Amino acid sequence: MIAYNKTWLANLRLQDEVEIDVQQGNITPDEFIAIQPKYLVGFYTPNLFVRIGLFLLTCVIVLFGDGMLSLMAASGHIVDGFGWLFFLGLLSYAGLEIIVNNNNHYRSGVDDASLFITQCLFIAGFAIMLSKNDGDSHYLSLSGLIFLLTLYFSIRFTDMLSAAIACISFFALIFFTWTKIVPGLSTVPFVMMLVTGGVYWLAQICGNRKELINYNTSLTIVKLVSLLAFYASGNYYIIQTLSAEMTGKTDPVPFGMIFWIWTILLPFAYIAFGIKKKDAVLLRVGLLLIATAVITFRTYYHVLPVDTALTIAGTLVLGIVYGVTKYLKTPKHGFTRAEPDTINSLDHLKIESLIVAETISHAPTAPVNDGVKFGGGDFGGGGSSGDF
Amino acid sequence: MTNNLYNKLHAEGLISDESFEKIRQKEAEPVLFSLHWEIKTLLYIGVLMLTGGLGLLIYENIDTIGHEFVLMLIAAICLGCFYYCFNNKRPFSKDRVQSPNSYFDYILLLACTSLLIFVGYLQFEYKVFGTHYGMATFIPMLALFFVAYCFDHLGILSMAIANLAVWMGVSVTPKQLLLESDFNSETIIYTYLVLGIILIAAAYITQSTAFKKHFKFSYQHYGIHVAYIAMLAGYFHYYDSGIAAVWMLGIFALSYFIYKDAFKEKSFYFLLLVVLYSYIAVSSLFVRMCIGIRDVAAFYIIALYFMGTAAYLIVLLINLNRKIKAS
Known part of the structure; x- marks a missing residue:
């Protein structure tokens, strides 16, 4: 099912694992060099910069290729319909299969770009095909089709982005199906909680299965998305806004108390489970959602002015950080505050310096008085945009 | 599972006894779960909230303070x-x-x-x-x-x-460079050009005098972006006069210079910049040539040009990458 060579994928995992031990000094570089030919990886996987460059160039090729084909076919009136988009999508898909099977590209930028464009073309085609129906009724079939499409691509190419879209469209599919079958909206949040929780549980189980090891990264993304959706399906603000939009009335939400408890307490539950199970995804999502919970609460109840709230929250967070740092001075209960000793492929110091420059470089700016100001000059981006 | 892996590698004679012993020891120790990034992020957010809150407090009470x-x-x-x-x-x-x-x-x-x-x-x-x-x-x-x-x-x-x-x-970070800059003014273009040359020169002085050698990356990064964007802007600003050719020549001279240096330093990032910026320059020349043809055929030629050159550049980048790795 997977388009990539499975032995090579396994060997790649092996090499990655050994490389960590090389960096930690447990294995000598000579041994690593000896291991490489034995466990050969035949993929073409260049470094990040090459990948970005190849991604951009592939997009240029496909863009102009599709443009030229459309222009050539324009006289025959076949370009107007959605079928043409499917045709172009099939062409890029064929290109993708050739690149992956014959040239052994794996995460090289070329396959990333063609996969991305193929899916975009198909999704646009579906959207145009179904939008002929009146009203919102086509959302149901649209989300179903997108789900099937992205599911196929995430299974075949173990792609993280496809997996994320597949997961989201699946939730959308359930949502639209349920609202169509069952009248009234009061049951929807509970169904969504069940479904999103179920998907997380499934992803958790699948992540431990040996035969699915190639999908590890995709499953992590699925877990992330379903955790967020699990929270969203009980979040008071989301429920209230959605039901107001779909019924046109701004009534208070039924079972409001349950959803308030859900909104406030679930992030802490995530964090607690994350710490208990040492699960980085749960822990980080929990930390992120605390901010969401606070914002949700503040949209309905203005308890404190912003400045005092920020000051108190800042002091609180700094206090917690200080406490945790002190507590973990020596590692306790399997937790440490030390940096993980795997070296990042990018020297993070340089990246950090660029981020610093982007965020805090608004130095006192002197007003520039150099004549008349014209409109912004527009150029850049492919070298082709401004000319037509 | 890891253990199986190293048992196998050891049995195949790919790992020496000494290394195998080290791995054994490492696996005997409990795996620590690092909270490093969580703590750092929280620290950052905490500082932001505290300074933001205090700043707002002061701002609202500036009359009494x-x-x-x-x-x-x-x-x-x-x-x-x-x-x-x-x-x-x-x-x-x-x-x-x-x-x-x-x-x-x-x-x-x-x-x-x-x-x-x-x-x-x-x-x-x-x-x-x-x-x-x-x-x-x-x-x-x-x-x-x-x-x-x-x-x-x-x-x-x-x-x-x-x-x-x-x-x-002028401003120098790439985001502001593209958002706020005003390339229709000649003074700005020349200021950018001078700035770019100063920065690139600083990069080479840093390198040749071996004084804080690791600063070279920052100087060169900003210098190259600024210099290329200034020269491209200059080219489009003087599009209709003969001076445009001088700007074009400047771009190619800079490309040659950076290309040589990127090879010496084995820096693929700068090589990629050279290739992409030069590609923009060459493409604009080509489009300029084709735009004279007042016919739909011009579009076909341009489309074919971009497909062909982009495919060629992909092969070129792959080969350059190999060459840099091999050298």
């Missing part, structure tokens, strides 16, 4: 941080100096930011420099360059470069 107090507060923060840094710094060296602890860099950053805020506040509220706006940015710039070299901090160096650009009347 008074500007003098605020200025003194900022000065106290700034001096305190610098005091800490000077007391804890490692001795100066021409090479890279590791920071003494993980919070040192952030404290230094806070010191420099508060210095900038202090000078800006002073100028805004009391007009200390009067209308000599140049001085108001020149002095912080000198201070920042001094701090960057003295404490060996790449982030501060980037801030100093940005300040140099502000002093010259």
